[in-house]
Amino acid sequence: MDAPELEGPLSPPSTLTPSKLERFISCPLSFRYAYVDRLPEPPSVHQVRGTVVHRALELLYAAAPKDRTPAAAREALVAALAEHDASTDAAALGLVGEAREAFRRECAALVEGDFALEEPHAVNPVGLELDLRCRVEGVELRGILDRLDRHGEALTVVDYKTGRAPTTERAAGRLGGVSFYALLCEEVLGERPAEVRLVYLRDRLVITRTPTDQSTRGTRQRALAVWAAIERACASGDFRPNPSRLCAWCAFRDRCPAAGATAASSA
């Protein structure tokens, strides 16, 4: 097992995204492996399922409002699955037989979930998979919004979720990513969204929050503080492992010096 190397200075990634921010907070060593050392992470079924469903919904909402029907959603999913079949992710997952069919059924159920939560024909998207970047106090912030809607004067950020909805206690934490997107909208588009919405396709639940001066300021301060901690870790080469239940899904368990501690503590 390799011990973490205490060396420096290392180069931080060029941008800070919601996923990088959350990764550093949950485990600095995992962050280092993924975004500083850039070690490959094999895709999980959960991640790939999310990619396929996001793509199908992107295709659905790119159609004219009257054409956003359940039949069109099924066609969009067929197209998304065809793209997936030709991808390296499909080769890496290697699903065959019943596992492949189950994967496709799960994708279909998730896409159908959107019709239980939204009225696709009534939505006015002004951005799909919208790549926003801005520089805040020298830090390059970046986020890709699943969907940005405009209704009247109001903008709404929509983030599709294909995993389980959080408990009430954890919901606030899960909104960190969308608050980051709200900050990007304000910085890049000069307009704060009226709402941020997490659309949980599996549990058929929508969690909505209203960004405020306070939440935007807090998101900005948190992003800058995390970036400062990343720069300090890169300068010292000191990225601490933070064992948690997330270790069970970590692609770097084999090289992590704390992985044994994780197993012992969860035994």
Ligand code: SF4
């Ligand atoms: S196994 Fe756990 S402690 Fe180690 S890098 Fe992964 S998440 Fe961090």
